[in-house]
Amino acid sequence: MAAVGVLAAVAGYLTVQYVSGGRGSDQCTVRSADGSYRLTPEQAANAATISAVGTTRGMPERAVTIALATALQESGLRNIDYGDRDSLGLFQQRPSQGWGTAKQVMDPVYAAGKFYAHLAKIPGYSRLPLTEAAQRVQRSGFPQAYAKHEPDAALLAAALTGRTPGALDCEPPRTTAGTGDAAKVRAALVGAFGKGVLPAGAAPSAGPASSDALAVPVRADRRADRDGVPQRGWELAHWAVAQSEALGIDEVAYGGRRWAAGSGWSTEREGARREESDTDEVRLRLVR
Incomplete structure (x- = not known):
């Protein structure tokens, strides 16, 4: 029974580390009047890339929020080289489904660009609930999972698009x-x-x-x-x-x-x- 308990504890720890991206090494913080959010330097760098690619394409802050919430759910904002079946990268894009080569989807700039290209094709995406907009791009088996990341993604988007100075x-x-x-x-x-x-x-x-x-x-x-x-x-x-x-x-x-x-x-x-x-x-x- 003790061994079972240890295994359960280890499994729980690993689950938390996967979902949070290893929060024990948090060194970055977004602070604003709307709240705060902590993340690792790796997560911050990936989030900044996602935001930059979006604004460079002329996408509004809402699009950046949708993209960040999606990446938070799919990979914890980490550029991981594994996933369900052949899913890879920040958005867990699948080369076998036409998202690009394995090397391409592991490039954060490319992956973010592909996400925004698909999002832009959705009529009125900025007025849709975030979960619906994200799901129309991702076709996830757990479409409601994106919703829990919206507050944190909105804080990140406001800072990274420059709307919240010094945040x-x-x-x-x-x-x-x-x-x-x-x-x-x-x-x-x-x-x-x-x-x-x-x-x-x-x-x-x-x-x-x-x-x-x-x-x-x-x-x-x-x-x-x-x-x-x-x-x-x-x-x-x-x-x-x-x-x-x-x-x-x-x-x-x-x-x-x-x-x-x-x-x-x-x-x-x-x-x-x-x-x-x-x-x-x-x-x-x-x-x-």
Whole structure:
């Protein structure tokens, strides 16, 4: 009986770890007036990619919420290489069902793009209940399961699309964070947001390999927060914070505020008037 009890406890632990994505290593938090949600750096990076792919395609925040809730249910926002039958990746897409090759669906940018492409074909998807919209794309055997993730997905979407400024904080340990590489950061930006995210001529491999700073321009954006700061800037800033562990980003500055690994967001210049340049670009400093 003792052995049965131990096995049951282990099974329960593994189930919790699968569903939560291993919450014991949570180092990222989204906080806003609507609540808070904790997740791992891996989950945050995948969520930021899903959001970036959606907004780059011109999809509204509701679409990003639907996509995030779907990925939370299907994979716990982890890019897993296993699943039911041949299901793979963030959205558990099946190569045998026409979603792409195994290599393609394991690429978060590709997988998110395929999800949005299917979602966009659903008439009035933004007005449908989230479970119905997600189910029309996924054809899941458990369609009601998406509903429980909607509040958390909405919090994430509001932050990652830039509507809630300074809402995402990650705490990658400085002792284990890898060295930053500007070329890799540029490549990741282009992969998630498209070539237009960087100035003309700033190819992913451009710039000296030893550079520890990078400025990402904020394009004209009709979406703005209540202070008139473009959502686009906060979207890029939050993306950088979410990717900080994976890409070795140590500091992010935007809109008169600065995020530093280990200490979070702070006002960059206490009492100082925000300069125009503060909203023209997102400034990144990499780990050296």
